[in-house]
Amino acid sequence: MKVLLADDHQLLVEGLGNLLAVNHIEVVGVARDGLEAVKLSRLLRPDLILMDLRMPNCDGITATRLIKAEQPDVKIVILTTSGEDQDLFESIKSGATGYLLKSIGGQDLIESLNGLEQGFPPFSPGLAAKIMAEFAKQAGGESEAQEVPKNETREAEYTSYLTPRQHEVLDLVAQGFSYKEVGEKLGVSTRTVKYHMREIIQHLHLKNRAQAMAFVARNKVE
Numbered sequence: 001m002k003v004l005l006a007d008d009h010q011l012l013v014e015g016l017g018n019l020l021a022v023n024h025i026e027v028v029g030v031a032r033d034g035l036e037a038v039k040l041s042r043l044l045r046p047d048l049i050l051m052d053l054r055m056p057n058c059d060g061i062t063a064t065r066l067i068k069a070e071q072p073d074v075k076i077v078i079l080t081t082s083g084e085d086q087d088l089f090e091s092i093k094s095g096a097t098g099y100l101l102k103s104i105g106g107q108d109l110i111e112s113l114n115g116l117e118q119g120f121p122p123f124s125p126g127l128a129a130k131i132m133a134e135f136a137k138q139a140g141g142e143s144e145a146q147e148v149p150k151n152e153t154r155e156a157e158y159t160s161y162l163t164p165r166q167h168e169v170l171d172l173v174a175q176g177f178s179y180k181e182v183g184e185k186l187g188v189s190t191r192t193v194k195y196h197m198r199e200i201i202q203h204l205h206l207k208n209r210a211q212a213m214a215f216v217a218r219n220k221v222e
Contacts, residue, residue, distance in 0.1 A: 001117060002028045004046040006037035006063065007079070008055050012102070016050070023110045034058025034066075041067045041074060048116070051096070053080040053087055061087070061094050068095030077113075077122055085130060092131055098122035099131075111180055120209050128176035128213055162203060169196040173209065174216035 003025055007013050017027045028044045031037035035058040041049060049067065053060040064076050077098040078091045088099055100112060101124040112122035123131070162170070165186075172182045179193040186193070197209060206212050 001048055001113070002026050002044070002046045004029045004031065004037065004040055004044060004049045006031040006034070006049055006055065006060065007052040008032045009052075019106050019109070025110075025113065032056075034060060034063030037063045038066050038070075041071060045071070046074065048113070049074060049076045050079045051076050053078060053082055053091070061090050064091065064096050065094040075116060077116065083124075083127070088127055088130060099127050100124050101127075108178060108180070111178055115178070122178075123176040125176045125181070128174065162200060166196050166200050166203075169193055170200050170212060170216060173197065174213045 003020060005013050005016060005027060007016075007030075013030055017030070020027055028046055029040045031040050033055045037049065037051065037055075037060075038058070040046075051060045051064060055063075060078060060080070064078075067074060067076065072095075075097045076095060077100060078087075078096050079100050079102060080087070081102050082088075083101055091099055098112070098116065098121045100109065100122055104112070104124060116122050121128070168186060169182060172185060173179075173193075177185070179190045179197070183190045183193045197212070200206075201209070201212055204212065204215060206215065
């Protein structure tokens with residue numbers, strides 16, 4: 001995986017670069033602002049961009065929008081201190097693949113990037129559920145004051161097919177916890193969590209983890 005870092009904090013960039021190198025992830029370039037990120041992305045063609053939001057000259061959301069317009073296949077993961085809903089929603093609408101807070105641990109970051117290669121969008125705990133709930137609400141045409149309508153047929157299917165353990169796994173995954181974190185909370189291995197998620201996705205006739213999270217948001221499954 002070739003990674004471009006876009007952040008104007010020198011110390012963080014150096015530490016992040018060292019962390020990625022130790023885990024055999026190649027950093028092909030560093031951008032100090034959004035405009036430089038656009039230029040370097042054009043030149044270096046990275047697989048992934050780790051993008052800060054607050055940068056001089058051009059912010060991360062604008063840079064994400066510009067890069068995705070030119071290179072729709074490049075993956076952009078926001079890495080920021082901001083947990084504001086507006087930043088989160090605008091980042092995803094602009095084309096970001098994931099949204100991680102800088103409070104994340106080093107190994108959790110590496111696990112998130114490895115999961116991204118397998119098709120799992122990386123989100124800090126709680127953020128993915130916000131995204132799915134917001135999109136489900138918009139899709140249902142409901143106002144902010146109204147609840148997202150439940151899909152009774154799919155909810156019945158969910159209840160009848162999933163085991164209590166699978167309910168627990170899906171609920172935690174929908175909250176944005178990594179497979180490793182879910183395993184720690186439930187006292188099982190990461191491999192076991194992945195096995196349960198494969199079974200859940202198959203039983204619900206879905207394609208991936210993102211759709212499973214959206215299903216939870218639509219149906220307000222507890």
